[in-house]
Amino acid sequence: MTLTExxxxxxxxxxxxxxxxxxxxDPLSALLPGLALADAYTVQRDNIARRLAxxxxxxxxxxxxTAAAMRQLLGVDEPDFGHLLDDMVHRDGAxxxxxxxxxxxxxxxxxxxxxxxxxxxxxTIADVLAATNAVAPALEIVDSRxxxxxxxxxxxxxxxxxxxxxxYGAWTPLTDAPDLAAVTVDLTVDGEHVAAxxxxxxxxxxxxxxxWLANTLAAFGTALEPGHLVLPGAMTTAPFVHAGQxxxxxxxxxxxxxxxxx
Numbered sequence: 001m002t003l004t005e006x007x008x009x010x011x012x013x014x015x016x017x018x019x020x021x022x023x024x025x026d027p028l029s030a031l032l033p034g035l036a037l038a039d040a041y042t043v044q045r046d047n048i049a050r051r052l053a054x055x056x057x058x059x060x061x062x063x064x065x066t067a068a069a070m071r072q073l074l075g076v077d078e079p080d081f082g083h084l085l086d087d088m089v090h091r092d093g094a095x096x097x098x099x100x101x102x103x104x105x106x107x108x109x110x111x112x113x114x115x116x117x118x119x120x121x122x123x124t125i126a127d128v129l130a131a132t133n134a135v136a137p138a139l140e141i142v143d144s145r146x147x148x149x150x151x152x153x154x155x156x157x158x159x160x161x162x163x164x165x166x167x168y169g170a171w172t173p174l175t176d177a178p179d180l181a182a183v184t185v186d187l188t189v190d191g192e193h194v195a196a197x198x199x200x201x202x203x204x205x206x207x208x209x210x211x212w213l214a215n216t217l218a219a220f221g222t223a224l225e226p227g228h229l230v231l232p233g234a235m236t237t238a239p240f241v242h243a244g245q246x247x248x249x250x251x252x253x254x255x256x257x258x259x260x261x262x
Contacts, residue, residue: 007034009046024102061230074153092259104240121215135171135177137249139249142162182200183254
């Protein structure tokens with residue numbers, strides 16, 4: 001790490017206030033030029049710890065930057081991760097207030113639910129599939145507390161990997177699910193088709209992203225636990241959304257999931 005403890009605390013405070021007041025801030029990478037990746041993860045974990053102290057519970061993790069185009073855009077060669085908390089979950093089809101977010105976008109993903117722990121290093125795709133009891137169609141609400149989404153890797157990592165919400169549909173036992181790499185998705189906004197993709201867009205196989213996560217978390221002394229949910233990464237582009245729009249994703253073999261912003 002390259003920042004002082006006081007600087008990391010300031011970065012965490014800026015992000016907390018940006019989220020609380022729905023008022024994005026300038027990129028932390030510009031405000032604190034020495035911000036390193038280790039500093040950014042410390043900032044993320046500090047703000048998660050504060051939310052846990054306020055009563056939230058960790059229910060899993062999300063993986064970001066699984067698309068090659070996004071990694072190239074930010075000039076990095078691996079994904080990043082953030083935390084999922086119980087207060088980030090919205091019911092399938094339920095209305096969500098757009099005004100609670102700074103500049104929300106939506107990402108269709110295949111959500112994993114674990115039955116057994118995954119503890120790195122050395123976790124493989126086969127290990128992930130063996131530990132997963134069900135998958136579900138999901139929409140991740142991503143939001144940046146950084147003004148105009150002008151993010152670098154350290155900005156999004158500090159900002160909980162830009163994660164803000166999750167909506168998931170019906171669970172399918174993994175034994176009944178199709179090949180997850182071959183699952184396709186069609187994303188619509190107000191009935192208009194806006195994007196399509198497949199599970200292979202996520203590091204070649206969504207379970208590869210979960211394996212990467214388990215192995216990366218090992219360096220932080222953390223494991224994926226039974227019951228945890230994992231969002232492995234977007235299968236399409238992430239369109240901006242706003243009040244008055246209904247977003248629906250239809251996944252081949254897994255079914256639909258939707259959310260309406262009000």
